[in-house]
Amino acid sequence: MNLNNIHNVYLIGIGGIGMSALARYFYANNKQVAGYDKTPTELTESLIANGIDVHFEDSVQKIDVRFLNKDKTLVIYTPAVPSSHKQLEYFKNKGIKVLKRSQVLGLITEQTFCLAIAGTHGKTTTTSILGHLMYECNVPLTAFLGGISENYNSNLIINGTEVTVVEADEFDRSFLTLSPDMACITSMDADHLDIYGDASELKKSFEDFSKRVKSNGKLFVRNGLPLKGITYGIEDNSDYSVQNIKIKNGTYVFDVKTPKTVLENFQFNLPGRHNLSNALIALAMAVEYGCPYRQLAKALASYRGVKRRFTYHIKTENFVFIDDYAHHPEEINAVYQAVREMYPGKKILAIFQPHLFSRTRDFADDFAKSLSQFDEIMLLDIYPARELPIEGITSEWLLKKITNPNKQLTSKTEILHKIHKSNAQVLLTIGAGDIGEEVKHIKKEFSVAS
Incomplete structure (x- = not known):
């Protein structure tokens, strides 16, 4: 499917954090965007304030006639929407193209240089750090975030369309729609057992995701995980490692050992060793992409976090x-x-x-x-x-x-x-x-x- 031929995008579950990022993306790319959600929230209010039409009644009468053009309309829905949803059934019966959010993310990223962040914890923070680092290094990127960045007051960072930074979500095996050039796996703790049944199936899904990385691409894994790749860790012998950690006025100050050298005197304002690990892998991916050290150090010091993440x-x-x-x-x-x-x-x-x-x-x-x-x-x-x-x-x-x-x-x-x-x-x-x-x-x- 060629997204360039799409003029109208309708999102069922538009108020979700991942769905609203897609709504912002298509709106920024001059598409006609509208959608439904169950209840008003700060996210839906923000979309409405930006000029996107959002309504809260599952009624086919609420659908603008422009979104019934079969050749020019794409309908996106989230797995949380029941199959009995009236609008979803209506679009399907009309023969209009209907895709899951993860499928659309796969289409958007396949024509770009894609950096994907996977793991049962740390995805949103790591993605927002990496998006911020690359934006500050003037990389022509679009970053889709699973939370609201404090730096940008948005779940979308746009500075171009050549590079994408995305969360690779294991829920519903969504991340298997991606084919990244670079990917990392932060953690593989058991979760979403309602989907996977047991931890071994979840592990297998991460192994399947690791194989989705392009043949000339790079996979980063937190040290200790049962996968092969470029390793990273805190004060250990990983390929990328945080060293010489100090806390000054509530801020981490540290060095980063890379496979080639030691980069000194980074500052990072988020507390917790888990966040330090998130910062490290974002830095490692940015370094491997080619971002300059001095700009990275300045960018990391200015990172302010994600809403509802500490x-x-x-x-x-x-x-x-x-x-x-x-x-x-x-x-x-x-x-x-x-x-x-x-x-x-x-x-x-x-x-x-x-x-x-x-x-x-x-x-x-x-x-x-x-x-x-x-x-x-x-x-x-x-x-x-x-x-x-x-x-x-x-x-x-x-x-x-x-x-x-x-x-x-x-x-x-x-x-x-x-x-x-x-x-x-x-x-x-x-x-x-x-x-x-x-x-x-x-x-x-x-x-x-x-």
Whole structure:
């Protein structure tokens, strides 16, 4: 399919983080763009403000007649949309081209030099770092991000179309539509077992992805993963390694050992060794692409992060409030390590919203272990996303598994009251559901108090 022949793009699930990036991309390339989503959000408001037509009713009457041109229209949908969706069925019955988001990303990237970031954790942060580094080095790129970059206030970075930087998403095996020139794999921890069934199938999928890298391309793998490629790691003997780590005023200062030399005195503002690893692989890929060292060092120092990835909302002597998207036990461990490294000795309250009944069931013991590390824990109800409830799998069930006795259930209406009752000096909100919508209320309430 030749995307140059497409004039109209209609997105079903346009408010999703990956879908909205595609909407912005096609709109920036002068296509007629519109779409449907279930509920209004900050993302849909942003799209509407940019001039994209978005509506929230699954009705064929809402579809503009211009999007019914079979030869010039492409309909994109996300796997989260049910097959019974009225608009999706309508477009299919009309014979209009309908593709999944991952298929479209494959079409966009196949005519470019593609750098793809895969892994069960770290994709969004790594992709946004790499996109920022290459943008600052004036590479003619388009970067599709799975989060909102603090530097660009967008999930799309555009400086041209010759190079693409993309997240290679393992959910629904989406990343197997890509054929990257360079790729990295940050992690292969078990996840999405509702899709894969067991960890061995997930591992196989990553092995299949590694074979998608072009024959003259380069694959980077975090040291210790069971795949062959250019290795990277923290203070080890990898091909690319972070060395001489220091923390100065809350900022990492370090050197990078490459296969050929040592690059000195990088600065990076995000806390946590997991983020340092993300910065390292982004630097390694940019170096292998050919970006100059001095520009890379300057660019990394100016990187400000991704919204809901260890995002500071209040940072005073008396009170710190951080919000993070972590929704897997290993991600929660990484957040704990980062916050404890930055705030030794301070009491930390974590408010966690589990994401998906199946993930909560599959990793319950690991969730309990990771959450028990915090000084105080509050659990919200499980966010269902695309799932129906599973009998017996509730936040109350998970709470019982947490060994730290300083724990309780809470609801959104009680959050502010319960935070006031706590004497925690550091507050964390964690989860991939709609807990992010509570951030503005917490920030407003406690900005004055702190």
